[in-house]
Amino acid sequence: MNRIAAYLIRFAVILIGYGVASLAASAFLNIMFLASLGLMTEQTQPAAQASLWFSVPFVALFVAYFAFMPAAVAIFVSEILGRRDWLFYALAGAVVAAVFLGFAYQTADANFEIADPRVVAAVIGCGMVGGIFYWLSAGRSAGSWRQAGRSTPTSPGPSGS
Numbered sequence: 001m002n003r004i005a006a007y008l009i010r011f012a013v014i015l016i017g018y019g020v021a022s023l024a025a026s027a028f029l030n031i032m033f034l035a036s037l038g039l040m041t042e043q044t045q046p047a048a049q050a051s052l053w054f055s056v057p058f059v060a061l062f063v064a065y066f067a068f069m070p071a072a073v074a075i076f077v078s079e080i081l082g083r084r085d086w087l088f089y090a091l092a093g094a095v096v097a098a099v100f101l102g103f104a105y106q107t108a109d110a111n112f113e114i115a116d117p118r119v120v121a122a123v124i125g126c127g128m129v130g131g132i133f134y135w136l137s138a139g140r141s142a143g144s145w146r147q148a149g150r151s152t153p154t155s156p157g158p159s160g161s
Contacts, residue, residue: 010141013137013141017134017138021071021093022067023057024132025067025126028129028130030059034048036118063126066100067096070099070100074131075134079143081143082142083142086135086139089132089134089135090131092131093130093132097127098124098127100127101114
């Protein structure tokens with residue numbers, strides 16, 4: 001029963017970490033595009049700030065939806081290997097973003113601006129930020145479910161006599 005509880009707790013931590021990563025990636029993406037449009041200046045900052053309260057969680061839904069399968073593979077690999085370093089998660093986030101870009105480029109119509117290098121860099125940076133925030137919230141304890149249930153005895157075993 002101890003191992004099942006460890007699995008369920010780890011699964012909940014992974015889901016919370018994925019939500020945090022999606023929100024962080026969405027916030028980074030929103031700020032990057034607002035800044036590229038020149039909307040983060042002193043005159044427009046209050047309006048841009050107010051719009052972020054709605055757009056960050058809304059875009060996070062799309063980020064979480066489109067990145068789910070590649071991120072699930074990356075999370076599975078990190079849990080099996082027990083990777084706990086931030087660089088692994090940042091690079092895994094970049095790979096997840098690149099996989100999304102590959103699928104979006106393959107299925108996009110002719111007017112879709114996914115080939116612009118600034119957009120590609122922003123989306124890959126968004127994946128890296130998401131990976132780092134996943135590491136901050138859930139990745140530092142990756143593979144911890146394997147140690148649950150393996151308790152070391154505190155007293156010596158029977159003497160045999």
